[in-house]
Amino acid sequence: MAAPTQEALYAEIDLELSWSEGDLPQFERTKHVHGLHPYLGKYIPQLVDVFLKRYFVPGDCIYDPFVGSGTTLVEANVFGAETIGCDISAFNCLLSRVKSSRYALGELELSLRGALEEARRRYPIMDPEPSAWLREWFAPRALGELRAFGSVIERLETAQADVARVILSRAARSARLTTHFDLDFPRKPTTHPYYCHKHKRTCRPVDEAAKFLTRYSNDTMRRIREFADLRTECSVTVLHADSRTVELPTRPDGVITSPPYPGLIDYHEQHRYAYELLALVDRRNEEIGAAASGRSRSALGAYVDAMSEVFAHTRSQLAAGAWVLIVVNDSHSLYPEILENAGLALEDRITRHVNRRTGRRAGEFFEDILVCRGR
Ligand SMILES: C[S@@+](CC[C@H](N)C(=O)[O-])C[C@H]1O[C@@H](n2cnc3c(N)ncnc32)[C@H](O)[C@@H]1O
Missing domain, CATH: 3.40.50.150 (Vaccinia Virus protein VP39)
Structure with missing residues (x-):
């Protein structure tokens, strides 16, 4: 037909x-x-x-x-x-909640910057022992950086801590041991260099998370500020x-x-990294x-x-x-x-x-x- x-x-x-x-x-x-x-x-x-x-x-x-x-x-x-x-x-x-809340913007920005700074000082966090899933899906350095940030943000005021939790989750998503072209449905961790269909060259699995935490903190602040005007x-x-x-x-x-x-x-499974890191x-x-x-x-x-x-x-x-x-x-x-x-x-x-x-x-x-x- x-x-x-x-x-x-x-x-x-x-x-x-x-x-x-x-x-x-x-x-x-x-x-x-x-x-x-x-x-x-x-x-x-x-x-x-x-x-x-x-x-x-x-x-x-x-x-x-x-x-x-x-x-x-x-x-x-x-x-x-x-x-x-x-x-x-x-x-x-x-x-x-994080997307739709109202914030004191200056204070939020200062708290996020402070948390990034303190997490750098605290790295690495060894206790408690991370779950088998986390050890399987993250390089040791990436996991240590994510957990250091996670432990610092617990002390922030609730609304600010929630924003930081979303930043942590987004950074964790990017820092998983996956290929660049399979971030949505990764089936198993990738621990070796691989041919990347997205970048058309050999790429290596990510082994750190700090750069994502910084990048996404800045991006999150920009987006929250933009929404605050609307x-x-x-x-x-x-x-x-x-x-x-x-x-x-x-x-x-x-x-x-x-x-x-x-x-x-x-x-739930789609955001497994967040459930594991934030104990949701x-x-x-x-x-x-x-x-x-x-x-x-x-x-x-x-x-x-x-x-x-x-x-x-x-x-x-x-x-x-x-x-x-x-x-x-x-x-x-x-x-x-x-x-x-x-x-x-x-x-x-x-x-x-x-x-x-x-x-x-x-x-x-x-x-x-x-x-x-x-x-
Ligand atoms: C298609 S998504 C909604 C997407 C949404 N329109 C958006 O733009 O983000 C369906 C949602 O239903 C939720 N869900 C599944 N079972 C539920 C239940 N028993 N009670 C409440 N929510 C449920 C899932 O967690 C998921 O977030």
């Missing part, structure tokens, strides 16, 4: 939500705090911005039951909405909880979210749709049950008439049943082309925005 023409495909999709790489380059998609730490599976901030303008007004309260890296919170705050986010991953909650006084609440059972402090006026999809990503609470048993659970019939069934529970519970806590916007690439057609079970009526289904290429055949990757309301 001949592929549909670009014209025919574009008649089906929402062009306002289908940016090309040229319209929306990487640096725009990771502007200010959105680029504080790499995160697989986040949606682009510009998408949230369009939803806010189409369906909400400033002063509303927006809830995201799968807040992930906090994209919804940051954009909704700039828009002038109160926000609540919930996530089962402690690291994602940390990242969301940030409103609206409240942001981040709840580390299971969205099937979480109790919200107020009744939100709507939901903007992108749920996990079965068998794609392990959200691990709730992976409550993570819905984790890749490790697979895509068998029973895994898909369990996913439908869990999502039905999330959206039914969410609906019961919303203000009357609230919009529920769900961004999903529903390749197994699970959402009609989930919405039915949750008591949500589908009012519109908007299709967007992810990374539309101008002037090329549109055949890559599409996702849907399910526009729903309580029945």
